[in-house]
Amino acid sequence: MSQVIETIMHEVRESFIMALVALRVNKLRSILTLLGIAVGVFSIIGVMTGMGVLINSIESGLSQLGANTFQVQRMPNFRSGNPAERAKLRNISDGRLFTLDEYTSGKKVAILGTQVVKKIFPKIDPVGQSIRFDGEEYRVIGTIEPKGGILGGNMDNFIAIPLTTFFDEYGKDRDIHIMVEALSRETFDDCIEQVRGILRTARHVAPGVEDDFYYFSNDSMIEQFNDFIKYTRLGILLISTIALIAAGVGIMNIMLVSVTERTREIGIRKAIGAKKTNILAQFILEAVVLSELGGLIGILLGISAGNILAIVFEVRPVIPWDWVTIGFVACSLIGITFGVYPAWKASSLDPIESLRYE
Amino acid sequence: MNNSYVINLQQIKKIYDMGGAEEVQALRGVSVQIGKNEYVAIMGPSGSGKSTLMNIIGCLDTPTSGLYEFNSINVSEMNDNQLAKVRNKEIGFVFQTFNLLARSNALHNVELPLIYAGVSSAERKRLAHEALEHVGLGDRVHHKPNELSGGQRQRVAVARALVNRPSILLADEPTGNLDSKTGDEIMVLFEELHTQGNTIILVTHEEYIAEHAHRIIRLRDGMIEADEIVKNRKSITTE
Numbered sequence: 001m002s003q004v005i006e007t008i009m010h011e012v013r014e015s016f017i018m019a020l021v022a023l024r025v026n027k028l029r030s031i032l033t034l035l036g037i038a039v040g041v042f043s044i045i046g047v048m049t050g051m052g053v054l055i056n057s058i059e060s061g062l063s064q065l066g067a068n069t070f071q072v073q074r075m076p077n078f079r080s081g082n083p084a085e086r087a088k089l090r091n092i093s094d095g096r097l098f099t100l101d102e103y104t105s106g107k108k109v110a111i112l113g114t115q116v117v118k119k120i121f122p123k124i125d126p127v128g129q130s131i132r133f134d135g136e137e138y139r140v141i142g143t144i145e146p147k148g149g150i151l152g153g154n155m156d157n158f159i160a161i162p163l164t165t166f167f168d169e170y171g172k173d174r175d176i177h178i179m180v181e182a183l184s185r186e187t188f189d190d191c192i193e194q195v196r197g198i199l200r201t202a203r204h205v206a207p208g209v210e211d212d213f214y215y216f217s218n219d220s221m222i223e224q225f226n227d228f229i230k231y232t233r234l235g236i237l238l239i240s241t242i243a244l245i246a247a248g249v250g251i252m253n254i255m256l257v258s259v260t261e262r263t264r265e266i267g268i269r270k271a272i273g274a275k276k277t278n279i280l281a282q283f284i285l286e287a288v289v290l291s292e293l294g295g296l297i298g299i300l301l302g303i304s305a306g307n308i309l310a311i312v313f314e315v316r317p318v319i320p321w322d323w324v325t326i327g328f329v330a331c332s333l334i335g336i337t338f339g340v341y342p343a344w345k346a347s348s349l350d351p352i353e354s355l356r357y358e
Numbered sequence: 359m360n361n362s363y364v365i366n367l368q369q370i371k372k373i374y375d376m377g378g379a380e381e382v383q384a385l386r387g388v389s390v391q392i393g394k395n396e397y398v399a400i401m402g403p404s405g406s407g408k409s410t411l412m413n414i415i416g417c418l419d420t421p422t423s424g425l426y427e428f429n430s431i432n433v434s435e436m437n438d439n440q441l442a443k444v445r446n447k448e449i450g451f452v453f454q455t456f457n458l459l460a461r462s463n464a465l466h467n468v469e470l471p472l473i474y475a476g477v478s479s480a481e482r483k484r485l486a487h488e489a490l491e492h493v494g495l496g497d498r499v500h501h502k503p504n505e506l507s508g509g510q511r512q513r514v515a516v517a518r519a520l521v522n523r524p525s526i527l528l529a530d531e532p533t534g535n536l537d538s539k540t541g542d543e544i545m546v547l548f549e550e551l552h553t554q555g556n557t558i559i560l561v562t563h564e565e566y567i568a569e570h571a572h573r574i575i576r577l578r579d580g581m582i583e584a585d586e587i588v589k590n591r592k593s594i595t596t597e
């Protein structure tokens with residue numbers, strides 16, 4: 001039994017080496033053929049890597065907001081409110097938060113994001129300093145620790161002032177986003193219901209009428225994004241499959257040419273003792289190697305291209321191992337599927353006829 | 359008594375159907391026995407069926423009818439794989455046109471039968487080196503066929519034919535593509551191989567080459583015209 005396995009392994013190894021030699025001899029032709037496979041695999045791996053990066057970016061961005069938060073706003077919106085609102089729920093790094101008194105009486109105090117601090121007070125401690133914007137002067141009472149970005153945006157570029165101060169200065173009739181943090185995961189759903197109740201009452205929504213506002217949680221945003229990703233994946237998969245089948249036909253074509261060209265070689269091999277299965281294995285492996293090389297190039301380029309997004313969004317790079325595996329398996333299948341017929345043709349050649357072939 | 363023959367052919371016919379009523383009778387009933395360590399020359403004019411006969415003996419081709427026993431085993435009952443095995447292990451074939459793999463060097467060409475015999479890589483290299491040295495090409499192992507002279511190419515082909523230690527060495531006009539001096543060198547090589555115990559069948563249409571053999575079988579129109587022992591064997595010198 002182990003003898004049989006050893007013989008098979010031996011034959012596979014030999015066929016593999018022969019295939020590599022044959023491909024090296026016809027370099028240009030081989031490269032052009034595997035380019036087709038490379039493009040197909042590139043598009044799959046590139047998109048899947050890019051998606052992985054986006055998911056990473058969004059998930060890490062959303063988790064910065066806190067697990068138990070949701071937002072309420074008047075208009076539906078895929079991307080949640082502006083960064084300033086999110087910042088309220090974040091930690092003070094220097095100074096203090098607003099006092100209740102500052103909230104209720106609309107004091108002109110401000111808390112700065114680190115990006116603003118960097119711009120206005122690059123050298124000195126901003127707490128206790130005064131800033132002026134829209135013609136009003138505010139006293140800086142604190143700064144908020146940096147959070148980085150989501151999808152390339154920056155969440156540290158803001159100035160926070162008490163809500164009452166905001167209403168005083170800019171009027172009450174404005175679109176605002178309210179960010180709510182539940183006390184815990186367990187009370188999260190209750191919290192949403194409570195807020196809904198309060199808002200319906202405040203906005204005089206009659207019972208049975210739909211809400212005239214929207215709320216979003218991290219989960220619902222991720223869900224929406226996942227939907228988007230699912231359909232993009234399906235689309236890319238479909239297009240790439242078609243591209244790969246076309247590339248497979250290209251491989252078959254080249255293999256058929258190769259078999260005809262190498263009729264004499266096949267005759268020689270048979271004359272000195274190659275069995276049908278030897279020739280079959282040699283040509284199938286040649287097709288598989290061709291296809292796998294194309295796949296490898298496509299995978300490398302795809303991962304590189306997809307991870308350009310990771311650089312842009314400043315998140316860690318992604319290697320979609322599952323898709324890399326699928327890519328290699330698909331390439332093997334293409335090689336085998338489209339290599340079988342040419343290989344079978346080669347293996348069925350008559351030794352004498354082949355030796356006579358000019 | 360049959361048991362002592364390496365080759366036993368009985369009433370071998372080969373008919374090519376050319377479509378319609380036309381057919382070519384390449385062999386019209388050839389019966390011949392060849393024993394171990396014989397050195398046989400097959401002669402005859404062009405088209406007399408020499409190559410057809412050699413290809414059948416070499417298990418490359420199958421007769422239309424007749425019995426062919428190789429080492430007492432009926433070849434016509436063998437399947438493709440068994441035939442491949444006989445070609446690989448039992449028969450060393452040398453062609454007029456060398457039939458080397460153009461893209462592979464001498465060493466790899468000689469290794470090829472060993473690959474199909476399932477010999478390990480290290481052992482293969484060793485045996486192939488040995489065979490090339492045996493034919494005087496120990497210093498040309500990494501040369502490709504187009505970097506070798508005609509005579510050297512044929513020596514590579516002979517090394518390839520011998521590397522699996524076959525029961526019989528078949529050569530179909532091995533000197534046909536060589537000048538007479540180089541041809542003589544190859545004949546010296548065959549002479550040596552025969553002295554070392556190899557069984558050899560050689561096709562030629564040149565009388566002076568055939569006279570190196572011990573026995574001459576003459577073909578004409580697909581039939582044996584004469585089968586004679588050479589009395590005054592010429593010993594070969596290349597001066």
Ligand SMILES: Nc1ncnc2c1ncn2[C@@H]1O[C@H](COP(=O)(O)OP(=O)(O)O)[C@@H](O)[C@H]1O
Pocket residue numbers: 374382383384402403404405406407408409410411
């Ligand atoms: N594949 C073939 N189809 C038809 N006729 C063939 C084929 N091979 C050989 N022949 C014919 O068989 C005869 C013997 O050929 P061959 O054995 O090659 O002769 P030789 O080697 O003695 O010159 C010739 O008449 C040749 O034309």
Ligand SMILES: [Mg+2]
Pocket residue numbers: 408409410
């Ligand atoms: Mg001939």
